[in-house]
Amino acid sequence: xxxxxxxxxxxxxxxxxxxxxxxxxxxxxxxxxxxxxxxxxxxxxxxxxxxxxxxxxxxxxxxxxxxxxxxxxxxxxxxxxxxxxxxxxxxxxxxxxxxxxxxxxxxxxxxxxxxxxxxxxxxxxxxxxxxxxxxxxxxxxxxxxxxxxxxxxxxxxxxxxxxxxxxxxxxxxxxxxxxxxxxxxxxxxxxxxxxxxxxxxxxxxxxxxxxxxxxxxxxxxxxxxxxxxxxxxxxxxxxxxxxxxxxxxxxxxxxxxxxxxxxxxxxxxxxxxxxxxxxxxxxxxxxxxxxxxxxxxxxxxxxxxxxxxxxxxxxxxxxxxxxxxxxxxxxxxxxxxxxxxxxxxxxxxxxxxxxxxxxxxxxxxxxxxxxxxxxxxxxxxxxxxxxxxxxxxxxxxxxxxxxxxxxxxxxxxxxxxxxxxxxxxxxxxxxxxxxxxxxxxxxxxxxx
Amino acid sequence: xxxxxxxxxxxxxxxxxxxxxxxxxxxxxxxxxxxxxxxxxxxxxxxxxxxxxxxxxxxxxxxxxxxxxxxxxxxxxxxxxxxxxxxxxxxxxxxxxxxxxxxxxxxxxxxxxxxxxxxxxxxxxxxxxxxxxxxxxxxxxxxxxxxxxxxxxxxxxxxxxxxxxxxxxxxxxxxxxxxxxxxxxxxxxxxxxxxxxxxxxxxxxxxxxxxxxxxxxxxxxxxxxxxxxxxxxxxxxxxxxxxxxxxxxxxxxxxxxxxxxxxxxxxxxxxxxxxxxxxxxxxxxxxxxxxxxxxxxxxxxxxxxxxxxxxxxxxxxxxxxxxxxxxxxxxxxxxxxxxxxxxxxxxxxxxxxxxxxxxxxxxxxxxxxxxxxxxxxxxxxxxxxxxxxxxxxxxxxx
Numbered sequence: 110x111x112x113x114x115x116x117x118x119x120x121x122x123x124x125x126x127x128x129x130x131x132x133x134x135x136x137x138x139x140x141x142x143x144x145x146x147x148x149x150x151x152x153x154x155x156x157x158x159x160x161x162x163x164x165x166x167x168x169x170x171x172x173x174x175x176x177x178x179x180x181x182x183x184x185x186x187x188x189x190x191x192x193x194x195x196x197x198x199x200x201x202x203x204x205x206x207x208x209x210x211x212x213x214x215x216x217x218x219x220x221x222x223x224x225x226x227x228x229x230x231x232x233x234x235x236x237x238x239x240x241x242x243x244x245x246x247x248x249x250x251x252x253x254x255x256x257x258x259x260x261x262x263x264x265x266x267x268x269x270x271x272x273x274x275x276x277x278x279x280x281x282x283x284x285x286x287x288x289x290x291x292x293x294x295x296x297x298x299x300x301x302x303x304x305x306x307x308x309x310x311x312x313x314x315x316x317x318x319x320x321x322x323x324x325x326x327x328x329x330x331x332x333x334x335x336x337x338x339x340x341x342x343x344x345x346x347x348x349x350x351x352x353x354x355x356x357x358x359x360x361x362x363x364x365x366x367x368x369x370x371x372x373x374x375x376x377x378x379x380x381x382x383x384x385x386x387x388x389x390x391x392x393x394x395x396x397x398x399x400x401x402x403x404x405x406x407x408x409x410x411x412x413x414x415x416x417x418x419x420x421x422x423x424x425x426x427x428x429x430x431x432x433x434x435x436x437x438x439x440x441x442x443x444x445x446x447x448x449x450x451x452x453x454x455x456x457x458x459x460x461x462x463x464x465x466x467x468x469x470x471x472x473x474x475x476x477x478x479x480x481x482x483x484x485x486x487x488x489x490x491x492x493x494x495x496x497x498x499x500x501x502x503x504x505x506x507x508x509x510x511x512x513x514x515x516x517x518x519x520x521x522x523x524x525x526x527x528x529x530x531x532x533x534x535x536x537x538x539x540x541x542x543x544x545x546x547x548x549x550x551x552x553x554x555x556x557x
Numbered sequence: 558x559x560x561x562x563x564x565x566x567x568x569x570x571x572x573x574x575x576x577x578x579x580x581x582x583x584x585x586x587x588x589x590x591x592x593x594x595x596x597x598x599x600x601x602x603x604x605x606x607x608x609x610x611x612x613x614x615x616x617x618x619x620x621x622x623x624x625x626x627x628x629x630x631x632x633x634x635x636x637x638x639x640x641x642x643x644x645x646x647x648x649x650x651x652x653x654x655x656x657x658x659x660x661x662x663x664x665x666x667x668x669x670x671x672x673x674x675x676x677x678x679x680x681x682x683x684x685x686x687x688x689x690x691x692x693x694x695x696x697x698x699x700x701x702x703x704x705x706x707x708x709x710x711x712x713x714x715x716x717x718x719x720x721x722x723x724x725x726x727x728x729x730x731x732x733x734x735x736x737x738x739x740x741x742x743x744x745x746x747x748x749x750x751x752x753x754x755x756x757x758x759x760x761x762x763x764x765x766x767x768x769x770x771x772x773x774x775x776x777x778x779x780x781x782x783x784x785x786x787x788x789x790x791x792x793x794x795x796x797x798x799x800x801x802x803x804x805x806x807x808x809x810x811x812x813x814x815x816x817x818x819x820x821x822x823x824x825x826x827x828x829x830x831x832x833x834x835x836x837x838x839x840x841x842x843x844x845x846x847x848x849x850x851x852x853x854x855x856x857x858x859x860x861x862x863x864x865x866x867x868x869x870x871x872x873x874x875x876x877x878x879x880x881x882x883x884x885x886x887x888x889x890x891x892x893x894x895x896x897x898x899x900x901x902x903x904x905x906x907x908x909x910x911x912x913x914x915x916x917x918x919x920x921x922x923x924x925x926x927x928x929x930x931x932x933x934x935x936x937x938x939x940x941x942x943x944x945x946x947x948x949x950x951x952x953x954x955x
Contacts, residue, residue, distance in 0.1 A: 162906035163875075171906075215877045222710050222832035224870070230601035230828065231871055234754070248708040252830050255712045259730050259741075273709055317699040318708035334688075347698065375820060551715050554730055 135210040145259040145475045146556025147237045154209040154474065156181070156461070157216065159253060160267065164220040164246035165373055169453040173267055174215060176454035180461035181252050183212045183441070191441040192462060193517055195434040195490035200469040201462070207469060218244060222252035227252050233260050234303055238542055239474050240265060242460055245453060247271030247320045254283035261556020263476050265460040268453040268491030270372075274322040275504035276545035281553045282476055284483055284498065287456045288464065288503045288536070291544050293403045293423040294327030296509035296531035300421060302335045305366065305399055312364035313342035314355055314379060316371050324370045326544060328403050340364040345371075345379070348548070352379040356386050365393035368401045372499050376402055377412035384416045405512055407451050410524040417514030417524065424510050426455040426492055427525055435492040449522050459491045463498075480553040495533070502550065509536050565774050568856060576763040579603055580753045581860030587750035591884055595756035595872060600743060600756035602871050604827045606864045607759070607766040608820050613847045614766075615816020616775045618820040619809050620845075621854035625675070629690025630844045632670070633814040635697065635836035637821025639705055642831045645713040645733065649721035652733050652740070652761070656822040663818020671810035675803060678792065680699035682774050697833035706900055710832035730747055733826045735761060740827055758827045764821060766860075769816060774856060776812070785809050798825045851920055852926025861927045868947060869912045 149155070158177045161170035177520050182188045187204035193201050205211050214236045216228030225244065232238040242265035243397050244250045252270035257264035258280040266274060266285040270293070275285050301309075311332060315321040320343070340362050345355055356379070359367055367388060371379050383389075383400055391398040402409075405422035428449035429437045438458065443452040450458070463483065471478035484500035493507040512525040538545070575582065584598030597603070608853045616630055637659035644655035674685040697705040705711055713731045733740045735862060747753075776782050787795055787803050795802050825831055834840070843866060851862025881900055885893045912927030923929045 163909065167906070213879070214875060215905070217874045217908070220592070221834040221837075222830060223835055226828055226830060227605065227871060228875070229603060230855040231599060231875065234601055235596070235599040246708075247709060248832065252712070252832065256828070256832060259732065278709060319702070320708065322702075343697070345696070549714070549716050551730075 127508050134529050144555070144557075145477075147233065147239045149209055149237075149239055149323065149348050149474055152209060152308060154206055155238045156211060156213045156464075157229065157232035157236065157241040158213055158243050159216045159218055159225060159232065160243040160457075161214075161220045161245050162217040162509075166220050169245040169268055169406070169451065170218070170243075172408075172451045173457040175243065176442070176450060176458040177213065177215075177242070177278075177461060177489055179442060179445055180458045181211050182445075184461070184465050188445070189437075189441045190493055192434050192438050192458070193330070195437050196462060196466070197489040198466050198470065204244070206465045207472070207474070211465070214238060218253075220246050220248050220249060222248050223248040225253050226256050230254055230260070233257075233262055238262065240464055242464070242516075243267045245273055245455060248318075250274050250285075251278040253282050254278065258282045258551070260555055261476060261554045263464065263479050265464050267457045267460070269438070271320040272327065272544050273319060273548075276323075277500045277547035279502050279548045279550050281480060281503075281551045284463075284503045284505075286460050288423075288425050288509055289504065290324040290327040290403070291538055291542070292509050292536040293324065294329075294331035295538075296423050296511055296529075297328065297401070297403060297421065297535045298331035299531070299535070300334050300511045300529050301332065301337075301401065304421070306396070307336035309337045309366045309396075309399075310340045310364045310394065311337055311360050311366045311368055312340050312362055313368045313370060314352070314359075315342060315344050316347055317344040317377050318347050320372065321370050321546065324403050325368075328368055328370065328401075330544075337366075337497060345375070349375065350378050351363070352382040353386070355379070356382050356444040358390070359388065360386070360391060360393070360398075363394070365396050366399045366401060368403065370403060372404055372406075373409060374412070377408050380413050380420070397446055405466055405525060407522065407524060408453075410514060411521065418516050420514045421528065422512055424453045424512050424525065427452065427510055427512060427527060428455075429525075429527065430492060430510075430520070432490075432492065434490045434493065455492060463488070463489065476555045479551040494530075495535075499540070502545065506533050506537050508533050559771070560779070561774060565778065565856075569771060571776060572857065572860070573767055576607060577760075579606070579759070579763070580755050584751065584753055588752045589750060592794040593687045594876060594880060597868055597872060600741070600759055601828070602867065603759045604762050604823075605867045606872070607762045608827070609822045609847065609867055610715055610860040611762075611766050611769045612817055612844060613771050613851065613863040614821035615813045615820070616844050617847050617853060617855075617859040618773060618776055618785075618816065619813035620848055621859075622777070622785035623787060623806055623807060623809050625678065625810070626683045626845065627674075627686045627810070627841075628838070628845065629670070629686035629688070629841050630697070630813070630817050631836045631838070631840035632686075632690035632693040633663040633667050633817035634821040634824070634840070635693060635831070636666045637818030638825045638835055639697070639711060639821075640818070641822040641825035642711045642750050642829065643711065645719075645731070645825070645829060646711075646717040647720065649719055650713065650731050651721070652822075652826040653729035655733070655826060656819065659822030659825070660815050660818045661689060663821065664815040667814025667817075670806070671807050671814070673743035675810060687838060687841065690788070690836055691838055694833055694836040694838070697836060700785075705831075705833060707833070710830055712830045731829070733758075733829055736782055752774065762823050762827065765819065769819065770860070771857075774931065777856060781808070782807070786954050817847050846916065850916060850926055852928030855926070858926050864914075865927065866912065869908055869915075873904055873911055874906070874908040878905070880904075 141483055142168050160173045183191045183193055185205050214232050218225035229241050240263045244267040247269045250266045254264045264283040272290045313325050315325040369379050388398050400420050400424050402422040405424045410417045467479045467482040471482040483498050486498045496505050496507040498505055507530045511529045512526050513528045515526045518524050580598050584596045586592040586596050625744050640662040641655035644658050648654050670689045683897040742757040744755045847862035847866050848859045852858025883898045885896045
């Protein structure tokens with residue numbers, strides 16, 4: 110069928126083409142400009158906002174995007190300046206960053222590592238972004254953080270709660286302001302002991318993926334240290350929507366507390382199922398049966414409706430906080446969009462300001478200079494009280510909020526009430542803590 | 558030439574020229590102009606064009622020739638990716654062992670899945686492959702976390718073993734390379750206000766795609782390809798004549814799985830990260846869409862379809878409100894707002910909507926895919942030669 114007709118001319122011709130094809134890249138492999146990746150010009154600087162706009166966490170992503178737009182407006186001197194006036198560092202003056210106007214590009218991570226990396230790469234390679242920020246899941250945060258390390262730009266993580274982001278997957282070019290699983294466990298445990306006693310038997314339902322594992326581990330070790338016993342821990346598939354078959358065995362297991370290590374839609378469904386099964390009214394071991402949700406967000410509370418009433422959990426920030434920074438942020442966000450910001454919006458806004466401030470203090474956009482300026486940087490006035498960006502793992506250490514579903518919400522945003530502000534000392538851990546081992550920060554990479 | 562008929566050779570030559578000159582072709586708009594938003598000539602997207610092109614070419618060998626619609630092809634892509642990352646971690650950051658192993662592993666994996674799935678045909682075959690792919694996804698996402706990294710995925714780290722490589726210097730990152738030339742090495746050429754980007758990784762992937770394309774032509778024109786077409790047209794008759802068709806379909810399935818493995822290995826070589834969502838059923842669906850959009854059963858169609866979808870995913874999704882305001886700033890205020898309100902739902906987070914509408918238009922008006930569109934345009938320009946349009950290379954499958 111196939112007929113071979115190699116002519117001398119044909120072979121020469123194709124050989125020449127193939128040779129040219131192979132030689133071309135080598136010939137053109139000239140060294141790029143010195144300095145660092147995407148050094149900005151004199152008039153403007155581009156930031157990349159990489160958030161989920163479609164998929165399961167789109168709500169959070171869009172709220173993050175609103176916060177970014179607000180932050181850019183404030184950095185460029187527009188609006189009321191928001192938290193810039195309450196921020197303890199006064200380096201920012203509303204003239205952009207180092208006198209350059211802040212521009213931004215946006216992308217859709219789709220809550221998939223692949224799509225997030227593609228989008229981040231296009232921002233770096235095509236749009237010349239000097240910093241990438243955003244994300245609403247730990248998988249994406251870890252993936253994009255590694256990419257930024259390789260490409261030589263700074264990554265300011267958005268909403269990511271897994272220990273791994275600043276634990277085994279930490280990178281020198283990546284920074285996280287959000288709190289993590291360990292802090293949730295450490296903050297929750299004393300409040301739980303005070304409210305429910307120290308001889309409880311817990312049953313865990315855990316979302317079967319990385320974040321679920323680290324959260325379960327964190328809550329288990331903190332509660333067991335206080336005398337609780339863990340009866341059972343069952344993994345549930347991430348795509349599960351009906352949790353009845355997982356909830357049914359809980360009542361007869363001898364447990365008297367149910368811990369739901371679920372986030373987003375998972376938590377909304379499992380909590381609703383648990384309430385429908387009458388766990389809230391049940392008695393076990395002579396005590397009232399209780400439910401706990403380690404990581405809360407307002408958007409989740411909204412989804413679960415009346416079921417969250419009286420249920421304990423932890424959160425990074427809440428708009429009802431009364432410090433100056435939070436008030437200023439809620440004020441300017443509310444004026445612009447007509448409703449209070451979520452914790453995702455808060456952390457991304459703060460990250461943008463922190464980056465801009467670090468560049469200004471360092472006097473350079475060079476990622477290594479920024480890393481140096483952020484490491485062990487102490488600040489205040491950004492809504493979480495005194496905060497430290499620890500140099501050893503690039504994690505922020507600040508107070509953690511323990512919250513409870515409000516019994517009588519006044520409006521659709523007023524769903525959580527703050528039970529206790531756990532002081533930072535109580536949630537601080539050693540960089541070599543077993544839950545954070547196995548990673549290496551490495552050194553900053555300024556790229557080309 | 559090269560064992561190809563004249564017509565195929567011409568097509569091959571066009572593909573070679575287009576891929577080698579892609580940095581120019583994809584960057585038609587000058588830097589800084591408003592239309593620069595539509596430039597696609599940056600390394601990441603160019604790499605994706607050719608890599609997903611390879612994937613679609615491979616898928617087309619199975620679907621276009623035998624008519625077996627595999628709905629789980631993303632599983633082979635994922636398996637290939639994981640294999641490649643493990644080679645990076647264990648052996649060397651050189652992409653050669655990584656790509657070789659990704660092809661081999663994907664081949665073995667497809668042999669197993671194909672052996673089971675090909676016991677059925679039609680919709681049952683599709684469902685079986687879908688089930689296997691979803692199973693692989695679920696395993697990779699949770700149970701096999703030590704092997705796959707679970708949700709956070711698998712990436713090379715500074716602390717990995719890497720038997721053949723020396724230790725990294727302080728501050729050095731593990732970067733995939735081909736005998737010392739890093740995949741990310743890039744040369745930028747400025748001509749006036751145009752900037753063209755030549756990336757080494759892209760050319761590696763492009764050469765691979767050209768090879769893959771060549772092999773695909775040879776398969777299409779071989780007796781083996783003829784046998785596969787016969788299976789598509791009437792498998793029952795084939796078996797009544799005493800011929801066992803299963804070895805042929807299985808071979809096609811494995812070849813196509815190896816193509817997917819190659820694509821997976823290349824993806825990792827360009828961007829060293831593998832995640833489970835690469836195997837999700839939507840990823841498998843995307844491969845089917847690429848092939849149908851471009852023209853199933855045609856040689857060049859799947860490559861066009863792959864490029865089309867990746868372009869929308871990466872370019873249209875990045876247009877935001879601020880960009881639109883820049884475009885329409887010259888209009889009077891009221892009209893500007895109306896224009897933005899009309900266009901906004903179709904860009905940014907609405908890119909799925911735009912892609913869906915275009916897909917519908919293609920399926921309704923060009924059932925043969927983009928290739929048929931090309932033929933129609935060509936026919937307008939040379940009516941008189943339309944009689945020899947019955948060429949096998951460009952006849953749509955269905």
